[in-house]
Amino acid sequence: MEHLIQMEQICMYFGGVHAVENMNLHLAEKEILGIIGPNGSGKSTLINVLTGIYAPTSGHVLFGGEDITGRQSYEIAAKGISRTFQNLRIFRAMTVCENVMTGRHCKVRAKFVDILLRTAKYRSQEREALKKADELLEFVGLSHMKNEFAGSMSYGQQKRLEVARALASEPKVCLFDEPAAGMNSAEANEMMDLIRAVQKDRGLAIILIEHNMEAMMNTAERIIVMDAGHKAAEGTPKEIQRNQKVIQIYLGEEEPCC
C-alpha cells in the first residue's frame, strides 16, 4: 500500500548517542499519528530527521514515493511537509501577519525584478498571500492581533501563530511538536480542537507529539510509543492504554516484593 510518508530503518547517531535506532514509520493520507514516549526517547529527533534538520545516519525517508533522505530542510518544506517547533521559533520582530505571510514563502513565484518594478504578477501574489494570511489568522483565532509584533504576544498565542504559519504554505503533512506544552488543560483542549479541525477541514495528514495523555488519546487515530530510540509499541489509543510494555515504560516495573 502506498503511504504518504514512509520512514524505513532510520538510525540517527550523535557520536556514541543512539538517539533513534531502526525506526519504521508510515503515515497515510488524512491520518493523525501520535508519537509519545518519555523525555529523551527520540521523538523530536525523529521529526528533525523527517524535516531535514538532521540527515539520518542510515535509513530512508520517502514522501509520496520520493526519496527525500538528507535533503535540506527548505527543500523538504517546499515539497509540502510543514511543522511547528517544541520551543517556539516564531519571527519575533515581525508582525503577526508578516509571520504568516513568510510561512507562504515556498509559494512565492515573483522574481527580484518583479518585486523591484512592482509588476502585476507580484502585486496579485501579495494580495493572495494577504488574503490567505487573513483567512488563517481567523482560523486560529488571532485576527484581532494581526498587526501586533509576534514577540509581544502571550505564549499560547505564539503557539497558535506557529500553527497558522505552518499552514500558510498549504502543505500536505503538518508536524506538531508538543503544541500543547506549557498550557493548562482548557488551553490544551482548545489546541487539540484546532488540530482536529486542521485535519478535518483541510484534509491534512498530521504527526503529533504530545506529553498530555488525555489530549493525545482523544486526538490521535494511531499512536507510536518510543522508548530509548526504539519503537516500543504501536496501535490505536485503546490498545496503547492496555499495553503492558507501555505501562512499564511510563510507570516502571513492579519489583518482586522483598
Added chain:
Amino acid sequence: MKEKYRKITGSQYKKYWVFVLVLCSLAFPQVFQSGLIIRIGVTTLVYALVSMGNMVIVGYCGLLQCGHGAFYGLGAYVSAILATALDCPFWICFLAAIVGSAVFGFLISLPCLRVQVDFLSLMTIAFAQIFTTVVTNWKSVTGGPGGIAAIPAPQLFGYKFSSQTSYYYLVLVIMIIVYWALHNLMQSPIGRAMQAVRDDEMGARSMGINANHFKILAFVMGSVVAGIAGSLMAHYLRYIGPSSFTLDVSLLFMQMIILGGLGSLSGAVAGAAFFTIIPEVIRPLAVYRMGLGGAIMLIVVLLRPQGLMGSKAFAGTGGILKDFKWFRKRRYNGK
C-alpha cells in the same frame, strides 16, 4: 493628549511626512547658500546611502558585519581609478563601481556563511583591514598612502555637476531612487525572508527559506548600495585616500544604523544625519565636543533604546522613559 500625539506621528500620516521631508531636502541648498552647509548636506546623503546598505545586511538580515567601510571604499576606488587612469566617463565609472562591489560583496559573503554572529563580525573586521592594507600598499594602482587626486567632476548627458548645489541634487535623486527600491524590496517576500533569517534561522529554513541564498543576497545588495555611495563620494571630493576607509569609518557606519534603529530604512537615514550633523553643530566647543558628543549619544540611546526610527520590537526593556513613567505612576498611585 495621547490621542493628539498619535495623530501626527501615526502611520496614516506617513506619506505627508515623506512629502515634507522631500520638500525640505529639495529646498535645502536654496535656503542655505553657504558651501560648507551644502557640503554637510551632500555628506549626509552619501552616508545615508552607505547606512542603508549596511542596514540591509545588519538590520534586516541580522548579519553583524563590521567591515562596511571596505564595500564603500571599493566602490570609491574602482570609480576613481577608472576615472583618472583610464579617463572613463562618469556613467561607466558608476556602473563599474556597482558591478565591482557586487562581486566583492558576493565573494566576501561566501566564507561568512560558515560562521555565526560573533565570528562573522571578527571576520568582516579582518576583511576591512585587508582592504585598507591593500590600498595603502598597492602603490601602482591605488596611489598608496597618497591616494588618488584630481578625480574629474561627473558629467551626465552633457551636463557637468561641478557646483555644490548641482551635485547635491544628483546625490539626492540617487538616494531617493535607492531608498524607494530598497523600501519595496524590504516589504516584499525577499525582505520578509531576510527578517525571518534574522529572527530565527532554523525556523526560516523550515518555512522553505533557503537561508544561505538570502544571506548572500543581503551582502550583495548592501555592498552595491555602499559602492554607489563610494563612487559618488569619490567624484564629489575629487580625492580619495586609504584614511577614508579605515576600521573607524566602518564602526561609524555601524553606530549610524544602531542609533538610527535596526530594521528600518528611515532609521539608516536618520542615523547618518545624526552622526554627520551633530559633530558639525558642536564643533565650536573645540576639545569638549568629544565628551558632549558621547553624552548626546548616550541620552538618545537611553531615551530610545530601539534607535531613532527603530521598531518597538527591538526596544528591549523599554529604556529610561519607561522606568520614568513607572516611577511617576507609582508616586501617583501612592498618593
